[in-house]
Amino acid sequence: PPPLLPTYKSAFLQSCLSASVLTFGTYKLKSGRLSPYFFNAGLFHTGGLVHSISTAYAHALLTHVTQNPTFEFDILFGPAYKGIPLATATVDKLAQLDKGRFGHVSYSFNRKELKDHGEGGVIVGAPLRNKNVVIIDDVITAGTAMREAIEIIRAQGGTLVGVIVALDRKERMSDDSSGSAIGEVRRKFDVPVLSIIDLDDLIGVLGGLGDEEDMGRLRDYKGRYGASD
Numbered sequence: 001p002p003p004l005l006p007t008y009k010s011a012f013l014q015s016c017l018s019a020s021v022l023t024f025g026t027y028k029l030k031s032g033r034l035s036p037y038f039f040n041a042g043l044f045h046t047g048g049l050v051h052s053i054s055t056a057y058a059h060a061l062l063t064h065v066t067q068n069p070t071f072e073f074d075i076l077f078g079p080a081y082k083g084i085p086l087a088t089a090t091v092d093k094l095a096q097l098d099k100g101r102f103g104h105v106s107y108s109f110n111r112k113e114l115k116d117h118g119e120g121g122v123i124v125g126a127p128l129r130n131k132n133v134v135i136i137d138d139v140i141t142a143g144t145a146m147r148e149a150i151e152i153i154r155a156q157g158g159t160l161v162g163v164i165v166a167l168d169r170k171e172r173m174s175d176d177s178s179g180s181a182i183g184e185v186r187r188k189f190d191v192p193v194l195s196i197i198d199l200d201d202l203i204g205v206l207g208g209l210g211d212e213e214d215m216g217r218l219r220d221y222k223g224r225y226g227a228s229d
């Protein structure tokens, strides 16, 4: 049997399946690949589901901080638009879990359009200058969205100290590279990239549910597009 998942991971996977955030079929990705599964974080829009996803992000961060006590961050940066509710809900959940340690953590996000009146600026929420910033996002496949977020943080004078995503698809960036987009971020910026769940967790859970057909299709996909790191 696959190794037991921590409770926060299996609870999150259960909500993804019951809310059809995770679905199985044939889906064309931004990269053009045909995937046997799709993760649509935009469907986490009820209060109960926001609670479920923010709890899972907060537990993944707390687990990392517990294992790496020197890891500190001031800001969760949620790239517009999908990252905005994720960052906001997760800072709330972190403060609830441990107010002393996380009560000071801010949310922050970028505007998609430049604002030239009022307070102006590209950033809403905490200014990034001289702050330790963690990016929070839904899913990384080829890393295009992530590179944009990293560039905003650099331009605003913040320091990237980590990334957290809900799902790590563990795919190679392109046909002629064996590494993943997440692996590239780890190597290039020397920061941890955390995820609540990844493709292997998903394959394990399908196995546990006895869903041999979908599990087989995910395994084949991994064989074809899986990254080496």
Ligand code: OMP
Binding pocket: 028, 029, 030, 031, 037, 038, 039, 040, 041, 138, 139, 140, 141, 142, 143, 144, 145, 146, 181
């Ligand atoms: P990259 O910018 O290539 O890393 O792709 C990330 C984006 O792909 C996400 O922000 C989504 O718009 C989309 N996506 C999903 O939402 N879920 C998936 O399971 C797969 C993708 C995708 O197209 O790769």
